Amino acid sequence: MTQPPYRRIADEIRARIADRQLQPGDPVPSARDITREWGVALATATKVLATLNAEGVTRSLPGRGTLVAGRAAPVQPARAAPRNEGDPDLTRERIVAAAIRVADAEGLTQLSMRRIATELSAAPMSLYRHVNGKDELLMSMMDNVLGEDPLPTRPPKGWRAQLELCSRMQWQGFRRHPWLAPALSITRPQLIPNGMRHTEWALRALDGLGLTIQEMMYVHTTLFSHVRGLALNLEAEAQAEQDSGLTSEEWMQTQEHGFRVIASTGDFPLLNRFVDSDMKSDLDELFEFGLGRLLDGVERYLAGR
DSSP states (O other): OOOOHHHHHHHHHHHHHHTTSSOTTOBOOOHHHHHHHHOOOHHHHHHHHHHHHHTTSEEEETTTEEEESSTTSSSSOOOOSOBOTTOTTOOHHHHHHHHHHHHHHHOGGGOOHHHHHHHHTBOGGGGGGTOSOHHHHHHHHHHHHHTSSOOOSSOOSSHHHHHHHHHHHHHHHHHHOTTHHHHSOSSSOOOOHHHHHHHHHHHHHHTTSSOOHHHHHHHHHHHHHHHHHHHHHHHHHHHHHHHHSOOHHHHHHHHHHHHHHHHTTSSOHHHHHHHHTTOOOOHHHHHHHHHHHHHHHHHHHHHHO
């Protein structure tokens, strides 16, 4: 019986790993590389990578691609045996830093006290000597990452420049830590000092422009909702890339044929024009476009006052 193309290609890549042409931790051919080398469609290449991942031969990591399973899979190299609960080197700061590393590499769903203990080569119960539990730990993680880039003591001139700076710093923080956006709440804001500094900065930028304190808070919340709303896609995209082995651009290309079949009915002429324009879906560009238009609206609102 003839093997399907995806299975044949997966077997060839597995043979390269067995022959040590590809070592543990090395990147395997990307979906784009597979289409070029074996002359198959992108959907077939996607199935190759999904098959290797499902069989445990490879592992996809956000920002690093699909790697041969082995020594590079954990966030940190293997460590010594767990220390006892009285380990004097175990501190709250080390626990928070380890939790951030795990969440950055594996996502918030994989974060647990046991997983952090493994990262630190410590006994799980020893963590509770320094933090009361996962909820408290998450608050400290958010406070730490929101304070990585402190807002400048000398703000730029003008309310618009100040709000742009604050929003862009938030966006970069969300980009570094994709788990952060889902962890933060708009409707039930957590008491996070470094997050409150961003709020105070935005209110100070708007103070004295004729707005009530409620309106000032509405402007800040609207801008922050734009930043966080887009950032909610970052963790989901990282997970999708890990599961499929495809970047968002490569995935969009796999959908093009199906879209054109639907568009051939003539019901979607403008969407068809968008597809013909190269279907760009860049979150950074979308962030900047949305931020600019929201601030344009605030400017008009202020002028009307």
